[in-house]
Amino acid sequence: MTLEPTPRHARITGTGSWLPPRRLSNDDMVTMLAARGIETSDQWIVERTGIRARHFADDGVTSSDLALHAARHALEAAGRAAADVDLIIVATSTPDMVFPSTASILQHKLGVHGCPAFDLQAVCSGFVYALAVADAMVRGGNARCALVVGAEVFSRILDFSDRTTCVLFGDGAGAVVLEASDTPGILASELHADGRHIEILCTPGTVAGGQVLGDPLLRMDGPAVFKLAVGVLDGAARAVLAKAGRSAADLDWLVPHQANIRIMQSTARKLKLPLDKLIATVDEHGNTSAASVPLALDVAVRSGRIQRGDTVMLEGVGGGFTWGAVLLDY
Ligand code: ACO
Numbered sequence: 001m002t003l004e005p006t007p008r009h010a011r012i013t014g015t016g017s018w019l020p021p022r023r024l025s026n027d028d029m030v031t032m033l034a035a036r037g038i039e040t041s042d043q044w045i046v047e048r049t050g051i052r053a054r055h056f057a058d059d060g061v062t063s064s065d066l067a068l069h070a071a072r073h074a075l076e077a078a079g080r081a082a083a084d085v086d087l088i089i090v091a092t093s094t095p096d097m098v099f100p101s102t103a104s105i106l107q108h109k110l111g112v113h114g115c116p117a118f119d120l121q122a123v124c125s126g127f128v129y130a131l132a133v134a135d136a137m138v139r140g141g142n143a144r145c146a147l148v149v150g151a152e153v154f155s156r157i158l159d160f161s162d163r164t165t166c167v168l169f170g171d172g173a174g175a176v177v178l179e180a181s182d183t184p185g186i187l188a189s190e191l192h193a194d195g196r197h198i199e200i201l202c203t204p205g206t207v208a209g210g211q212v213l214g215d216p217l218l219r220m221d222g223p224a225v226f227k228l229a230v231g232v233l234d235g236a237a238r239a240v241l242a243k244a245g246r247s248a249a250d251l252d253w254l255v256p257h258q259a260n261i262r263i264m265q266s267t268a269r270k271l272k273l274p275l276d277k278l279i280a281t282v283d284e285h286g287n288t289s290a291a292s293v294p295l296a297l298d299v300a301v302r303s304g305r306i307q308r309g310d311t312v313m314l315e316g317v318g319g320g321f322t323w324g325a326v327l328l329d330y
Helices: 026-034 042-049 063-078 102-109 123-139 195-200 222-243 261-270 289-302
Strands: 009-018 023-025 053-055 087-091 117-120 145-153 171-181 186-193 206-208 211-213 253-256 311-318 322-329
Touching (some): 009 186, 009 289, 009 322, 063 087, 102 117, 117 123, 123 186, 123 289, 123 311, 145 289, 171 289, 186 222, 195 222, 222 311, 222 322
Parallel strands (some): 087 117
Antiparallel strands (some): 009 171, 023 053, 145 171
């Protein structure tokens, strides 16, 4: 019997994404909220967040449905079939069911069976967490072809009577295929959580005794999240660069969590990165939580901005409070 050598690196070989077709512009949100007696405006939303539109899944469409589209696109880009996949991780806070995992459901929808599949819950940092875990599993010899997905239907947990949150979020999915490789690859990752800040961003309800207990809708203290996010993202960016022996000057692209253009630009400025190195897709899909980073990455790859060999930093931040960064050579 020949043993396969443990790979030294894990490398992204394909990306994919998917937005549900129902697109709501800011003006559509203005009309929708006006029917509830709530005032907002395109100008407020664009100036405070950079968001111009979001996509909402139709009733009955779940995170695994969106994940399936994104996964197929990523597999196609990598030149892989679903049968090649030996690990599936889905980052989501809006799973199809309490259990089993959305990853197990995705595996079944892909028509493959047997490989490990699990969900990872780190809210908007979920994809960055999932990629770091998949990297460790590939480099540890536990997988050779991992499918790492971020998929969300946040529209299901929005309170459409709360204008401070409901205009910010959307639905979508993004995916990458991460494979064992002799060349880098993921260079370093940096993950953090601080449970003291649970209450500034949460969906606190739960299911018990056959009923939803507590509040099942998203609650956010936006200014508190904003302040915390700007500080922790800068720290994670510097730490991951130091781990990899690189500097911010080596970065070709920054792909941060797509929540608010002001947070994203502030992170880029702190790293002294020109804003044309910032990948921003928040205008078109709003905050899609765990899906936002792989969605933005895929858009940048498919548009030809991110090229093979480029050095890219991915950053996530969100409820928990969680945050992290992954540095990679694409
Ligand atoms: N339309 C019009 N006016 C509004 C709206 C709206 N949709 N929402 C709030 N306002 C009003 C407020 O009522 C307030 O009015 P007042 O001054 O008369 O009281 C005013 O606008 C300012 O409100 P602030 O909350 O102070 O606005 P701010 O500039 O902080 O922007 C925002 C709010 C966009 C939410 C910002 O704080 C933010 O982006 N926070 C971070 C969100 C984020 O990054 N989340 C990432 C993680 S998400 C996750 O993990 C799920």
